[in-house]
Amino acid sequence: MAPDLDRRTYDLLRLVDRHGPIGSIQLFELLQLHGYDIKDRTIRLSLSNLDELGLTEKVPGQGRRLTPTGKAELERGDVDTRLEQIRARIATLTSRVGYDPTEDTGTLVASAAFLADERVDDALAVVAAIAERPFGPIPIALEASDANEPGDVRLVTASSITLDGVLLAQGVDATISTSGVLEYEPTEPAGNEPFPDHGGRIVRYVDIINGEGSSIDVISLLIEAGRTDVKRVLEGGDRGLLVGDSREFPLNRFEEARDVSIATQQSLGGALSFRRPREQKPLPSGTSTWAFGTITYAGPGELLLAALAEYELAARWETLYGIREREGLDGTLPEQAVLED
Numbered sequence: 001m002a003p004d005l006d007r008r009t010y011d012l013l014r015l016v017d018r019h020g021p022i023g024s025i026q027l028f029e030l031l032q033l034h035g036y037d038i039k040d041r042t043i044r045l046s047l048s049n050l051d052e053l054g055l056t057e058k059v060p061g062q063g064r065r066l067t068p069t070g071k072a073e074l075e076r077g078d079v080d081t082r083l084e085q086i087r088a089r090i091a092t093l094t095s096r097v098g099y100d101p102t103e104d105t106g107t108l109v110a111s112a113a114f115l116a117d118e119r120v121d122d123a124l125a126v127v128a129a130i131a132e133r134p135f136g137p138i139p140i141a142l143e144a145s146d147a148n149e150p151g152d153v154r155l156v157t158a159s160s161i162t163l164d165g166v167l168l169a170q171g172v173d174a175t176i177s178t179s180g181v182l183e184y185e186p187t188e189p190a191g192n193e194p195f196p197d198h199g200g201r202i203v204r205y206v207d208i209i210n211g212e213g214s215s216i217d218v219i220s221l222l223i224e225a226g227r228t229d230v231k232r233v234l235e236g237g238d239r240g241l242l243v244g245d246s247r248e249f250p251l252n253r254f255e256e257a258r259d260v261s262i263a264t265q266q267s268l269g270g271a272l273s274f275r276r277p278r279e280q281k282p283l284p285s286g287t288s289t290w291a292f293g294t295i296t297y298a299g300p301g302e303l304l305l306a307a308l309a310e311y312e313l314a315a316r317w318e319t320l321y322g323i324r325e326r327e328g329l330d331g332t333l334p335e336q337a338v339l340e341d
Contacts (some may be wrong), residue, residue: 008036010077012046016056016064017074023063086217089320090161090176096323097165101263105326108162108268111301112321113314114151123155123313129234130269130303134186134200138269138300139329150316155308157329158268159319160299164247166264172257174247174295179218181207181227182242182298184271198262199271202296206241219243219302220319228306242271243306244298251276251291261295269300 005013008031015030016022024047028040047064050056055070066074098106115123120142130138141156167174183203207227209218222228222243233240249257258274265272273296301319308314 005073005077008038009046009050010074011036012043013050013055013066013070013074013077017066017071020065021059021062022065026063086320090164093161093320093323094165094168097162097169099162099166099169099264099326101166101260101267104267107323108326108329109159109165110156110321110324110329111159111299111305111317111319113155113305113308113317114145114149115153115155115308115314117152119313120153120155122311123308126234126307126311126313127155127304130230130300130307133233135271135298135300135303136269137267138304139326140304141324141329151314155304155314156321156324157300157304158326159301159321160245160270160297161320162268163261163264163295163297163299166260167247167249167257170256170260172249172253172260174249174257176245176247177294178205178246178296179209179222180205180243180245181222182244182271182296184233184240184242184298185238186233186240187238197271197273198265199269202242202244202271202273202298217319219245220305220317223302223306223309223317226310228310230303230307231310234307242298243302244271244296246294246296248292248294251293254293257293257295261297265297270303271298272296 011034012027012031015027015034019026019030024040024043027047028038028043031038031043047056050064050070051058053069054067055073056064057067059065093109097108099108100106113123124142127138127140130136138157141154143154143156145151145154164174164176183206185201185203187201207222227241228243229241231240254276261272261274275294275296276291305314305317305319308317
């Protein structure tokens with residue numbers, strides 16, 4: 001595997017891939033057009049290094065082209081860049097959340113699905129079915145798609161990332177640690193549970209992605225791969241598969257995090273679960289390690305996008321559509337909206 005490459009080198013690989021075989025003079029001109037202040041000699045040295053790494057190769061009389069190894073490295077770099085962009089966008093959107101769950105007002109992070117006009121009634125029937133299950137309510141807005149967007153209509157609701165913004169606003173530093181597919185039961189918790197779930201019972205992860213790679217992009221990929229089964233719950237089943245994520249937060253903020261999370265779920269919908277360690281683990285010095293609680297949340301946006309995908313009502317969606325005012329998500333459902341098999 002090649003060592004970690006910088007952004008300029010990946011841009012150089014992209015240009016070789018797009019225009020190759022290509023010489024250093026043409027690459028020099030293209031890099032300048034892309035805003036790089038670079039010398040022709042630097043490009044020649046970079047190409048020699050890429051040759052040594054096996055990422056590019058010379059074509060006599062024509063310049064360089066990518067090798068199969070170079071194409072694989074470029075794909076890997078594009079994935080890493082995409083994940084970095086997603087994490088940066090999540091951080092930006094989280095910091096802009098001004099939603100107050102107790103007042104049910106303020107700005108939140110939105111998800112959006114794009115629909116054809118003839119799919120709208122069926123999509124609203126799905127919304128109505130979600131609202132009737134334990135993970136309801138589900139606030140929505142139904143709007144005309146912009147000229148540069150797919151479909152005729154845009155269906156907007158709240159993303160699970162809103163919860164991270166609410167926690168941040170309360171001074172609770174929460175970090176998404178896990179994303180995946182959750183086994184779910186649409187039942188109310190037993191009265192003797194110390195930390196009951198809300199919006200139904202999240203049983204366990206059945207497919208999990210840990211650590212730094214977790215992001216809302218993972219949620220979208222799982223939906224596209226058909227790993228969810230929200231449809232079963234909507235049609236009266238006793239079990240289903242949702243997509244959601246878990247975030248860790250300092251255990252000394254457990255009560256505060258729990259209260260604002262429950263308030264968020266009750267106002268915006270979704271399914272929510274809490275976990276806390278049984279005890280802190282002692283270090284050899286005799287002190288205790290930092291202990292963290294965990295909140296697992298399948299938000300309304302993730303529920304709606306998964307359900308619409310399962311019913312083949314939305315071919316395109318955006319998990320992180322942007323910031324919206326809660327007051328704008330006040331769509332009322334037509335009384336005749338009924339989900340059909």
